Amino acid sequence: MLREGDQFVQCGLGHRHWGKFGAAGLLVHHDGAVLLQQRSAMSLGPETWGLFGGARDRDEAAVATALRETAEESTLDVSAVRLHGVLREDHDGWHYDTVVGDLPERQDVAPGDWETKDARWVPADEVEDFDLFPPFAAAWPRVRAAIRRTVLVVDTANVMGSRNDGWWRDRHGAATRLRDQIDKLDGVPLAPFDVAFPELVMIVEGKAKDVGDTDHVRTVRAEHDGDDTIVETVNQLTAPGVDVHVVTADRELKRRCAAQGARTLGPRWLLDLL
Numbered sequence: 001m002l003r004e005g006d007q008f009v010q011c012g013l014g015h016r017h018w019g020k021f022g023a024a025g026l027l028v029h030h031d032g033a034v035l036l037q038q039r040s041a042m043s044l045g046p047e048t049w050g051l052f053g054g055a056r057d058r059d060e061a062a063v064a065t066a067l068r069e070t071a072e073e074s075t076l077d078v079s080a081v082r083l084h085g086v087l088r089e090d091h092d093g094w095h096y097d098t099v100v101g102d103l104p105e106r107q108d109v110a111p112g113d114w115e116t117k118d119a120r121w122v123p124a125d126e127v128e129d130f131d132l133f134p135p136f137a138a139a140w141p142r143v144r145a146a147i148r149r150t151v152l153v154v155d156t157a158n159v160m161g162s163r164n165d166g167w168w169r170d171r172h173g174a175a176t177r178l179r180d181q182i183d184k185l186d187g188v189p190l191a192p193f194d195v196a197f198p199e200l201v202m203i204v205e206g207k208a209k210d211v212g213d214t215d216h217v218r219t220v221r222a223e224h225d226g227d228d229t230i231v232e233t234v235n236q237l238t239a240p241g242v243d244v245h246v247v248t249a250d251r252e253l254k255r256r257c258a259a260q261g262a263r264t265l266g267p268r269w270l271l272d273l274l
C-alpha cells in the first residue's frame with residue numbers, strides 16, 4: 001500500500017531521503033544480538049543489511065512507524081517488544097528515528113513482504129561484518145551504544161518536599177498525585193537516548209507508604225529508612241546494560257547511589273517534565 005509519506009525528499013543537508021515526513025526503524029535486541037533485515041534486490045540499497053523500518057505517515061509517531069513497518073516487512077510479533085528509547089538523527093528539517101527495544105524471549109523471524117530478502121539475529125560484535133545499508137552503517141556506533149535499558153528511581157519524599165503544593169498537610173495524597181503524574185510521562189530525555197522510556201520506580205515511606213502501583217509505576221515501600229531502601233533498590237536493579245538514574249536532592253544519598261554506579265538527577269529535572 002502506498003502511503004502519503006512514501007516519496008523521496010531532499011533534506012536541509014542536501015541528501016535525498018525516502019519519507020516525506022521523515023522515517024523510522026526498529027532496533028530490537030535480545031541477549032546481545034540485534035535483528036537485521038536484508039533488503040530485497042528491488043529496494044534502495046539492494047541486498048544490503050539494515051533495520052526494519054520505513055517512511056512516516058503524516059502526524060505518525062516514530063514508535064508507531066517503526067513497529068508498523070517492521071510488522072509489514074517481517075513476521076516479528078511487535079507487540080512483544082519492550083520499548084526503551086528513541087535516537088533521533090536530525091538532517092535539518094528531516095529526521096530518521098531509531099526506536100530501540102528488546103524482547104523478553106527470542107523469536108524466529110522471517111521476511112514478511114517483497115521488501116525483505118532475509119531476516120537474521122546478529123550478535124552486536126558481528127554487525128560490521130555484514131554488507132550494511134550505508135545510512136545504517138553510519139549510525140551503527142551510536143545505535144550500538146544504545147543497546148541498553150534505563151530505570152528511573154524516585155526518592156518520593158525528597159521530590160515531594162521540593163514542591164510547594166501543601167504536601168505536608170496530606171503526604172499520602174501528595175505522593176499519589178506525584179505517582180499519577182509520573183505514570184503519564186511519555187518519554188524523558190535521558191542519555192544515551194534522545195527520548196527514553198525508562199522503567200519507573202518510586203520509593204514510598206511513612207504516611208505515603210501505602211501508595212500502590214499503577215500500569216507504569218512500581219512502588220517500593222520503605223519499612224524503615226527511606227534512604228537505605230533506595231540504596232538497596234539501586235543495588236538490586238544494577239546490572240550490565242542497565243542505566244539506573246536516581247532522582248533526589250539529598251547529597252549524602254547521591255553519594256551512596258553514585259557509589260553503586262547509579263547516576264543522579266535533581267527533583268527539578270523531574271518536576272519540569274510533569
Ligand SMILES: [Zn+2]
Pocket residue numbers: 011012013014015016017091094
Ligand atoms: Zn540528510
